[in-house]
Amino acid sequence: MAKKTIKINFDTGWDLAPAVESTSHIQLNEQYDLFIGGKWIKPSSGKYFATINPADETKLAMIAEANSKDVDKAVKAARKAYNTVWSKIPAKERGKYIYRIARLIQEKAREFAVIESLDGGKPIRESRDVDIPLAAAHFFYYAGWADKLDYAFPNRKPQSLGVAGQITPWNFPLLMAAWKIAPALATGNTVVLKPAETTSLTALKLAEVIQEAGLPDGVVNIVTGAGETGAAIVNHNDVNKIAFTGSTGVGKIIQNAIAGTHKKATLELGGKAANIIFEDATLDQAVEGIINGIYFNQGHVCCAGSRLFVQESVYDVVLRKLKDRMESLVVGNPLDKNTDIGAINSKEQLQVINKYLKIGEKEGAKMYQSNCSIPKKGYWCKPTLFTNVSQSNRIVQEEIFGPVLAIQTFRTVAEVVEKANNTPYGLSAGVWTDKGSKLFNMTSQLRAGIIWGNTFNKFDPTSPFGGYKESGFGREGGLHGLKPYLKF
Amino acid sequence: MARVEVLKTYKIYIGGKFPRTESGRFYSPKIGGKSLGNICLSSRKDFKNAVVAARSAFGSWSNATAYNRTQVLYRIAEMLEGRKAQFIEEIILQGSSKSEANKEVEASIDRIIYYAGWCDKYGQLFSSVNPVASSHFNFTVPEPTGVVSIFAPEENSLVGLVSTIIPVIASGNTCVVLASEKMPLCAITFAEVINSSDVPSGVVNILTGKRSELLENMASHMDVNAFLYTGKNKKEMLSVEKLAVDNLKRVRLKNLTNVYSPDHETPYYIEDFLEMKTTWHPIEKIGAEGSGY
Numbered sequence: 001m002a003k004k005t006i007k008i009n010f011d012t013g014w015d016l017a018p019a020v021e022s023t024s025h026i027q028l029n030e031q032y033d034l035f036i037g038g039k040w041i042k043p044s045s046g047k048y049f050a051t052i053n054p055a056d057e058t059k060l061a062m063i064a065e066a067n068s069k070d071v072d073k074a075v076k077a078a079r080k081a082y083n084t085v086w087s088k089i090p091a092k093e094r095g096k097y098i099y100r101i102a103r104l105i106q107e108k109a110r111e112f113a114v115i116e117s118l119d120g121g122k123p124i125r126e127s128r129d130v131d132i133p134l135a136a137a138h139f140f141y142y143a144g145w146a147d148k149l150d151y152a153f154p155n156r157k158p159q160s161l162g163v164a165g166q167i168t169p170w171n172f173p174l175l176m177a178a179w180k181i182a183p184a185l186a187t188g189n190t191v192v193l194k195p196a197e198t199t200s201l202t203a204l205k206l207a208e209v210i211q212e213a214g215l216p217d218g219v220v221n222i223v224t225g226a227g228e229t230g231a232a233i234v235n236h237n238d239v240n241k242i243a244f245t246g247s248t249g250v251g252k253i254i255q256n257a258i259a260g261t262h263k264k265a266t267l268e269l270g271g272k273a274a275n276i277i278f279e280d281a282t283l284d285q286a287v288e289g290i291i292n293g294i295y296f297n298q299g300h301v302c303c304a305g306s307r308l309f310v311q312e313s314v315y316d317v318v319l320r321k322l323k324d325r326m327e328s329l330v331v332g333n334p335l336d337k338n339t340d341i342g343a344i345n346s347k348e349q350l351q352v353i354n355k356y357l358k359i360g361e362k363e364g365a366k367m368y369q370s371n372c373s374i375p376k377k378g379y380w381c382k383p384t385l386f387t388n389v390s391q392s393n394r395i396v397q398e399e400i401f402g403p404v405l406a407i408q409t410f411r412t413v414a415e416v417v418e419k420a421n422n423t424p425y426g427l428s429a430g431v432w433t434d435k436g437s438k439l440f441n442m443t444s445q446l447r448a449g450i451i452w453g454n455t456f457n458k459f460d461p462t463s464p465f466g467g468y469k470e471s472g473f474g475r476e477g478g479l480h481g482l483k484p485y486l487k488f
Numbered sequence: 489m490a491r492v493e494v495l496k497t498y499k500i501y502i503g504g505k506f507p508r509t510e511s512g513r514f515y516s517p518k519i520g521g522k523s524l525g526n527i528c529l530s531s532r533k534d535f536k537n538a539v540v541a542a543r544s545a546f547g548s549w550s551n552a553t554a555y556n557r558t559q560v561l562y563r564i565a566e567m568l569e570g571r572k573a574q575f576i577e578e579i580i581l582q583g584s585s586k587s588e589a590n591k592e593v594e595a596s597i598d599r600i601i602y603y604a605g606w607c608d609k610y611g612q613l614f615s616s617v618n619p620v621a622s623s624h625f626n627f628t629v630p631e632p633t634g635v636v637s638i639f640a641p642e643e644n645s646l647v648g649l650v651s652t653i654i655p656v657i658a659s660g661n662t663c664v665v666l667a668s669e670k671m672p673l674c675a676i677t678f679a680e681v682i683n684s685s686d687v688p689s690g691v692v693n694i695l696t697g698k699r700s701e702l703l704e705n706m707a708s709h710m711d712v713n714a715f716l717y718t719g720k721n722k723k724e725m726l727s728v729e730k731l732a733v734d735n736l737k738r739v740r741l742k743n744l745t746n747v748y749s750p751d752h753e754t755p756y757y758i759e760d761f762l763e764m765k766t767t768w769h770p771i772e773k774i775g776a777e778g779s780g781y
Contacts (some may be wrong), residue, residue, distance in 0.1 A: 252733050259729035443767045454770040460620035464628050468763050470736050478618050
């Protein structure tokens with residue numbers, strides 16, 4: 001073993017001049033009401049809660065808290081819009097409205113990106129290059145389906161369901177709203193959407209876009225609030241369909257609540273994805289893939305590659321390269337274009353992550369964090385990895401939803417397939433090898449809904465997304481993403 | 489002296505074997521006041537054993553080629569055709585007229601042939617190649633969900649049974665079936681057909697007994713991935729849906745009355761127990777801009 005490995009000291013001479021995105025062009029109100037029936041309506045309780053910037057803990061705006069009365073209003077507005085307008089207008093016109101939304105998001109992309117980073121803590125590079133363009137692309141893709149549904153399901157006479165209740169998570173706020181709203185509208189349903197309480201702003205800005213696009217009143221309603229607001233949507237008698245993205249725990253509560261009601265559901269839940277590196281992989285490329293797999297969006301990704309499996313023969317070199325690369329990751333101001341890892345979305349989530357760091361060490365795993373500096377204010381977590389872990393460790397079995405990687409090794413294909421599939425989840429997996437036939441063998445053995453070959457965390461509106469096992473059911477994206485919003 | 493007829497002992501079918509229930513219990517369903525025999529009253533332990541068998545069969549059955557599954561299903565139909573007379577006799581014992589019995593057996597054979605033909609075709613129907621905006625070959629293919637618990641219909645004990653089992657296993661799922669409680673005879677004889685049809689051990693497991701005793705375990709077992717319910721008992725359906733939540737089983741509720749209708753011959757019954765897998769395969773563009781990610 002070569003003792004003298006050249007170690008680059010990234011802390012010296014590598015300081016990048018700040019390149020902070022300006023916030024001067026964005027428009028935020030001090031207070032946001034509920035968007036119901038095409039109008040902004042005050043919450044019946046009169047209650048508002050603050051949404052804060054997790055990078056500096058400052059208040060960005062006050063957000064209305066919708067209770068079950070407000071949800072009822074929203075569902076009524078959606079039902080009325082469904083009965084009187086949306087189910088009646090020609091599909092082609094429906095599509096044109098959705099195209100308008102896509103275009104308006106593109107036009108306002110910069111504003112959306114900045115607000116997304118302010119409200120959620122994600123690096124501006126990600127909001128700008130991933131979240132917002134993909135959200136627009138999603139509307140653009142589904143807009144075109146609106147008048148072509150008969151071709152997607154030949155001889156089956158696809159029909160809309162009615163009112164869709166949709167609940168989105170805080171990790172990709174606008175993108176998840178797009179994943180939910182675009183297919184629902186294209187298939188002729190009307191929508192009541194509740195964004196996550198820590199990241200409501202871009203959904204509310206989307207409401208403004210929807211107004212500007214001239215969508216008929218009540219076709220899309222946006223109600224803000226926390227778990228109780230979501231529960232009111234799930235339990236409302238006049239909702240035909242529930243689409244939820246979030247934790248497996250809440251997914252099960254929803255599934256239990258709608259048992260016996262004939263409400264259709266799509267659940268996109270947690271994950272603990274295996275990212276598998278074979279010795280014949282292009283290792284530098286694979287290391288980039290590991291980094292992208294677990295540190296993208298602070299690890300707040302349901303399909304994050306949080307379990308790394310490295311073939312034993314290349315373990316030492318991969319670990320060294322990985323640690324070196326971790327040192328070069330810039331943690332800090334989400335609005336800075338140099339930033340790789342932004343702020344943890346909320347105080348609560350930071351507590352969850354820190355809890356798991358303790359659990360990991362307690363269980364005997366060895367923790368390594370990069371030597372980066374982190375800001376004094378706000379919620380931060382250094383990129384972290386654990387070695388010396390076993391299959392039964394909680395940090396290997398449970399979803400942490402943070403920048404925390406657990407590393408294991410393997411020798412044979414059979415061994416890694418067994419280990420990778422040994423989880424109640426089944427959302428995604430990644431495989432790194434230079435051999436196409438090996439890649440195809442692996443992708444067919446892994447029990448997960450999305451498999452990435454020599455890449456990770458790639459998304460596309462044409463590509464169906466969703467899980468096996470306890471990662472949920474139903475697909476979002478692509479032709480398959482239409483089906484959960486239709487009956488035949 | 490007239491020859492003494494040899495009577496048949498009806499046993500359950502687990503992992504390619506015909507054991508008695510481990511509980512040693514039995515029940516005697518009666519049709520028109522006449523007992524059909526001493527039928528195994530399967531226990532929860534029998535069910536658990538059956539799940540172990542079904543899980544261990546899943547790997548090889550789901551990996552079998554579609555052409556192979558087509559032929560195995562076709563073979564089931566061949567075997568059933570050869571034993572027509574025995575099934576007709578049993579269905580008559582269970583209270584049907586001769587012509588009804590004949591119709592039921594023929595419909596069952598034809599239904600198996602129908603689904604046999606789908607094994608190597610549904611994949612093309614439900615899959616897609618997705619035109620992503622990056623340098624990847626991106627495609628979505630269906631895969632079987634896993635181990636499926638089945639409540640077979642109470643009526644039409646043969647064609648109902650066939651209509652639930654065959655579409656489930658056509659795609660590579662394995663199953664544990666609870667046969668009709670009051671008409672269990674041909675379920676067990678059908679197990680004999682399965683057993684002599686090149687269907688690997690454990691792919692189909694058939695129990696007899698009571699829904700009321702087995703519902704809880706069949707719906708809550710953590711190594712079962714889906715539940716196919718037939719019938720219209722609202723209380724049962726609600727229990728199944730609630731118990732299925734713990735590991736997010738895919739629950740399908742079906743009403744198989746009017747079982748002869750062509751509506752029950754559809755690839756969407758296969759689709760009910762499929763998961764869609766999307767794969768991003770890299771495309772190397774030598775000399776082109778950017779890398780795979």
